[in-house]
Amino acid sequence: MARTISYREAINEALAQEMARDESVIVMGEDNAGGMGSPGEMDAWGGVLGVTKGLYHQFPGRVLDTPISESAFIGAAVGAATRGLRPVAELMFIDFMGVCFDQIFNQAAKFRYMFGGKAVTPVVVRTMYGAGLRAAAQHSQALYPVFTHIPGLKVVVPSSPYEAKGLLIQSIRDDDPVIFCEHKLMYDTTGEVPEESYTIPFGEANLVREGGDVTIVAIGRMVSVAMEAAGELAASGVEAEVIDPRTTSPLDTETILESVESTGRLVVVDEATPRCNLATDISATVAQEAFGSLRAPIQMVTAPHTPVPFADSLEDFYMPDAQKVANAAKAVTGWER
């Protein structure tokens, strides 16, 4: 039965249900259990923002605390995946992937290809991305485009509790390495989620809102920003179609192209910095595949090409918001040659 739970609870439930279903699923990461030697339920912190809380006691021996050494424990997770486990490793902040990038892009991503399809690496790396938590430049980036760039990785950016649970279960059951990117501002957002297990296939965009005037493609937390903008636009007579790709690799270009073919206008909203991000990628695809349908230049709403600022006012200004999205949509719907 569907009930309303948070994004954090949806992720926790997906982990618990998959651990109960399949004993090869393990969870590992910094403070995922509760810290070395910490006794009792009270101390089971469950990761820096409490996402894995409670699992340690439910699944004794299968929730592992790791040293603060991403290169070691991400490597261990990748290795364990090649030997038959299905590890879900928590890489606290996506910003820290620099210290374990060899394990991800040159090992996990390559095994299936280099061993002629004989090796599978069913590892999931859960990681937090995004600005807004006043966590400064080294803990606030939206780096999912970096993973999207690499063949052999699947990249998931869930936009709601429903998406988070179904996509995480799919990630765990998938035989390829998956980078699962959770926006840190979304953990307390709530939505309807079925109690039962379910999966959402990769590479299938969600049509969040139908509209005929402009297509807005938005990634992760930007989906709710785009929906807020769509509400404002509707009040001024512009009906936006909002598309959530849900996974950036594989990417459902078919749904995006179909939409642009009917609206003739595209706005892409991406919290990542603007060079070589999803906005440029999707815009290039549309320009190449649906040029004849476009009735206005494509607009990209992204962060600026700078580190995430620490000053509150600057950080707020840094992130795309509904006003910027609505302005971009009005620019394309009002555009004349």
Add this chain to the structure above:
Amino acid sequence: MADARIARVTMPKWGLSMTAGKITEWLVEEGDEVQEGAELAEIDTDKIVGTLEAPAAGVVRRIIAGTDSSAPVGATIAVLAPAEVPDTDVDQVVAEAEEQLASGEVEEPAGPVVATVEVDGRVISYATMGEGDEVVVLVHGYGGDKNSWLFVQEPLSRTRTVHAIDLPGHGESAKDVGDGSLDTLAATVLGFLDAVGAERAHLVGHSLGGAVVTAVAAAAPGRVSALTLVSPAGFGAVDASYLRGFAEAGSRRELRPHLGKLFADESLVNRQLVDDLLRYKRLDGVETALQTLLGTLLDGDEQAIDAATLLAAVEVPVVVVWGRVDRVLAPADASTLGRAELRLVDDAGHMAHMEQPHAVVDAVEATGRKG
């Protein structure tokens, strides 16, 4: 106190998740005289557009929520009263209603109450509305659920206890269907009657559910007071490609064209309907359940169920309702239905209870009167 002859037309609660509705069109004007049950307005629930019927006879004295406006469930959207009720009395009711609407403080009427029982080791979810000695049980079709009765359950519940159940493999019930046979499903319905303490009930079944309740009536005649069947399975021809297509569709793009076949008016298939079904289909266990039940329904491209033989053994009153343009199960020939009364419904496809709910409500009431 307001004049008792003044009737408030309120935003209905069609289905568990409905909290507000949008009036897409008023079918009457202020000053029109209407009978009870007359069609007043088209209301969009997000999931589907339904027709609101007059709760009483009278003159449409005032329309409070106009076309294209939204109102919360329970809000007064129009006022009916006989012509002799003075305007000042009507104005008072209208003023109260407008104030409620403006403040948003509307008391939502009690919707269906959802509960579960365990039958043969499976959790069965059901929604109950109304009170009354007469018990009606609504049984959905293949791939459907208890919410498909959203337009029918409320009007029937005014004088009856109406349960809408989720068959195994569907809705919020357990997804294990066992062998998926008609006997297993019929045993579930009988077990449900036991679990809720209903000695006898009027069973209403749609499509696969129609065959299931016919099997219940044949197996346990003492437990069934009447049968109303809506496009029941097990009579005549079937569009097997619909059933297989529905079972196999894995995406919105694949599912949508199949759903169009369900309705006379394909525009009823909106995004929400497709999304809800897709969400259901993605639950663990549903794919297996639907495949197993496909084996119950189909033998090659023909129907595997012979409901006509089962029906021949049924002695209680039976009314069969069938959309004239049913493209999934073509309306059965009356000769195969024995003593049952066949009512063909205009402008309805396979989902008469969603497209022309009043026809189904009328049929259930007529069957009940025969019993």
